[in-house]
Amino acid sequence: MLQPLRETCRRLLDDGTVQVVIGYGQAMRAVEPYPVFITDPNDVGQLVWNEQCRTNLVKYLLRQEIRALGKPAIVVKGCDERALVVLEQESQIERSEIVVIGVACDGMAEARCEVCDAHQPRFADHTIGHATNKEQSAERRYAHLAEFQERPIADRMDYWKAELERCVKCYACRQSCPLCYCQRCIVEKNRPAVLDTSPTLKGNFAWHIVRAFHLAGRCVGCDQCSRVCPEGIDLRLLNQSMARASEASFGHRSGTDPQAELVLGNFSKQDQEQFIR
Amino acid sequence: MNTAASDPANGEFEPKIVAYVCNWCTYLGADLAGTNRLEYPANVRIIRLPCTGRIDFNLIVKAFEIGADAVLVSGCHPGDCHYTSGNYHARRRWMLFRELLATLGIETERVHFTWISAAEGKKFQQLISEITSTTRDLGPYHAYREICETCEV
Amino acid sequence: MSQIISQPAIRRLVKQWLREGKRVVAPVQIRPDLVSYQPVRSADQFLLDGFIRPLNSIKEVVFPRHEQLFQYRVRGKQIDLLPAPLPDIERIVLAARPCDAAALPILDHVFNWESRDAAYNQRRKLTTVVALACMEHDAHCFCTSLGGGPDDTRGSDALLFDLGDDTLEVRCVTDKGQNLFAGQTESSTRTAPSVPGPERQADLQQVGQQLEQAFERSDWAAWTNRCLGCGACAFGCPACHCFDMVDEGGPTCGARVRNWDACQFGQFTLHASGHNPRSAQSQRQRQRIYHKFHVYPQKFGELLCTGCGNCTRNCPVSLGVLPVLEAMQAEGA
Incomplete structure (x- = not known):
């Protein structure tokens, strides 16, 4: 998983498709992986992928410090990716200005991963690895x-x-x-x-x-x-x-359908409730 | 609003009710109740806003913070909004907001939502009487008041 | 000869302190993975071993996150100002880590610098700190780099050492500590072995030299650009002490209050004009490092850091003081 991830990132940086890769890195002594911003193709070796890459990196697409680095590629899991969908619906990001590298994830040893139905990213431009999405009630x-x-x-x-x-x-x-x-x-x-x-x-x-x-x-x-x-x-x-x-x-699950309308930005005359008299 | 006053040590508890109403329907309904001399309890404090679509959920929280025992939010019936859709937006908002209040353990039976038109002075009178009496049964909202007491130093 | 006390005896003492109306603050297990200094309500609630470092600090005992300075009441044309009463509850901090206790003398400087902060000094006077020497450390601890250590006594009135089998050695440091444990301990021949602290991890001399010229360096962005701008580092830090004063209330009554503030917030330096002298997050991070390792030492002769590592532990993205210092050192002077 790690090698194809690094290779994809190197290629994207090498051919100038993106100027920065937002991914996970880890120093020798650090307990957990943390966000890194790779701008030099020779630094892709800093990227890691393991069971502790829990942080959702999507926030960095909005931070001015990171935007200033140029066009980004971002490493996301299937769950993080849903935030990208919402940001696009809310006109906060231009999807074509971002390269999304989805990494298949079998779970990050968190309770929520046991009921995850987004192991495999669905909207990524490049997908690394393969996992099966299981329906969860x-x-x-x-x-x-x-x-x-x-x-x-x-x-x-x-x-x-x-x-x-x-x-x-x-x-x-x-x-x-x-x-x-x-x-x-x-x-x-x-x-x-x-x-x-x-x-x-x-x-x-x-x-x-x-x-x-x-x-x-x-x-x-x-x-x-x-x-x-x-x-x-x-x-x-x-x-x-x-x-x-x-x-x-x-019937709205946020970030699962790019075509869906925003819940509170919209209404239906058919909305049903039991409490308004 | 003085929180102590609504909860006198002796004597009967008089609930304080904050009503956020829209300018075009419920406020006029309340007005009609007045011109028709329909009597309703003086426990309600009416705050007029342009539209239910403008009634921010923070206002409900604020009302409890300053000592309300119940809150009413009321506007035009579906289809009647002066701005065509403010009340539809509000309806969605309250559908979700009630869930949040319930999760937080805030008593949703103290938060009332109604549609009252400019012609429904009678409904306004009945509603306020009813809310006042149910709130009187519920008693003062101690749980939220405890939250608002200042902390120790 | 040493003085020892058993765990049950300490818990009996705590029971007595609580009965006497004293406030006892000690490490409490909030969740299986979370220990936090909290006011203790019962004598069996707090930890005396089995934890490395609570995720908050004891500064709150002397410098609360929120305090009223005065209240105002408006009646007609009359405005009454009611100053907040001085604190009068005696406080005992039990099983504080030495890196927490060591921050109290650091805080003393700033609250007695241009003016003496009455409420702070009163709380400080009312507080007795009983520290618990560390047996273990984790990857974020770096007290030894800054002159501290697992049995550092700075800021403590007494220091406890875990001897195993529910017994603790008591070493009183001040009269306050002596008074607290007077008649409560037994003499023994057992003494705690010295425990090695974390290996030195930051070369303070090098950092000091680098900071002389590092202000304008362009590397700050690279060292700190993962910072998200929250206050988790500052609020978990035993030595950070920035505050904000706001008026809360309405037209007829309210209060002026003092709340914790943090230099990583974008609003911290925002002027009313809209200008922000620290407009980028890297400038705010630079400020934090400079304040701790350059400005404060120049002014008060002491570092504004005890090496507890809470900034990194609490950081959503594992930043904090040590990773920045390490990045600086890796770049060289």
Whole structure:
């Protein structure tokens, strides 16, 4: 897998198709692979591929430092790739200006990989390796959430109080999210302030409600936010509840269909709910 | 809004209800209730916005933050939006937002959504009476107020 | 001769401290893979062994992430300012890592520099720090490069050593530590063997020399361009101390509050005019390194880093201080 990956990247850099490859690299002593930006074809040896390449690299397509390096090629897994689809739908990237190198993935030793149905990338320009996509029922995909939802409402509130109490508002969740791209985040608007910037329970609830809901119908479930949270807050529960509702009510799975319309950018006169009187 | 006032130590609990209503239908419905002298509980604070499409979900959170015991969001019936589709957009938004509130353990029975036209003064009166009485039964929203208390130093 | 105490005896002490209304902060297992300093509610809740480094720091005991400076109330034309009361709860930090404790004297400089911060100093006075010497380290630890070590006593009032079989050696460093353990320990002939720290990993002398001329180097982008601009490094750092002051509330009442801030945020240096003197992430990373290894030492004669490695542990993309220093060193002077 690694050799064809490096060869593809070398070729793309060599013939000038791209100026930079966004991939995974690893230093001798580093515990985990981290993002690297290869601009010299002779440096493709720095690229690695292993069971710990969990980070979703798509965010880097939006960062000015990386954009400044020139036309990019990006290494994605089948799950990360869904973020690219949404970014294109939302006009944040020009797909033709990016070369996508999809790598087949048998799982990254994370719980979510057990219910993955995107082992094999579907929209990549170059695909390395082969894996089989298995159909996964919504029931299985949202089992973690369903289990949580079974708790009584007061328990759920207590759970979030204990979890969000620890949030220090480092915004690693936002900064790592491939779909958080506002030039100025709502939490940074201070004339007037929309929500408290303080990392109090009040400010933290307000922040996590905003963060989750701004991803409603958009989140692709890469779990990058939960993975990077230094306080170990399980943000995917919030994201999943939005994703499950989008799927159940509007048949929409974010990032799986480039032709699909955005959930909250659209409406249907036939939308069915039970709670509006 | 003074949070302490809605929860007096002695005496009956008077719920505070924040109603975000659209300018073109529900606000006029409330107005009609007034001109028809239809009496409804004074527990509701009406906040007029251009359209349900404008009613940001943060406003619901904000209402709870400042001590509301229940929130009402109300606008034009489907098909009647002054801006043709604001209420359809809002409907989708609330369909998802209620899920988020439920996951967070926020009591969705304190968040009400209705369509009330400019001709439905009676419906407005009944609705406010009903929400006031169900909220009175639910009691003060202590759970969210606890969240909003400041932390120790 | 040494002084020893058993784990059950420590837990009994904690029970007593909690009964006396003291706040006890110690490492708590939040999840199977996550240890964090948290206020302890019961005496069996915290860890005395089996962890390397909590992912947050003890600075919060003296420098909370959020604190009110004063409240305001507007009544008619009258505006009342109600200053926040000085903290009065006694705090005991138990089983802090030496790299955490060592940051407290560093923080003291900045909170007593141009003006004395009353609330900080009060909390500092009310706090007793009992550190726990390290038995193990991981790939991110580099305390020994910066003059620290697994049994460093800087900032600690007492230092505990794990002797195995539920017994700890107590070495009191200050009077506060003496008072805390007075009459609670037994004499013994057992003493803890010295534990080797992480191998030196950063050559501070070389870094210092490089920083003399590295400000304008174009390499900063290459060294740091994977930084995503969050505050995980600064907020998990025992020595980072930047804060922001904001007014929160409404037209009739509210408060001026002080919250943690981080130099990696794009907004940190954003001017009201829209101009941002640190417009690129590499400039913000450069700032972090310079502040820790150049500006602060020049001003206060001490590094603003204890080598705990939390910046890298918490970093979504494994950056942090050490990887940048290593990249710098690899490039040479």
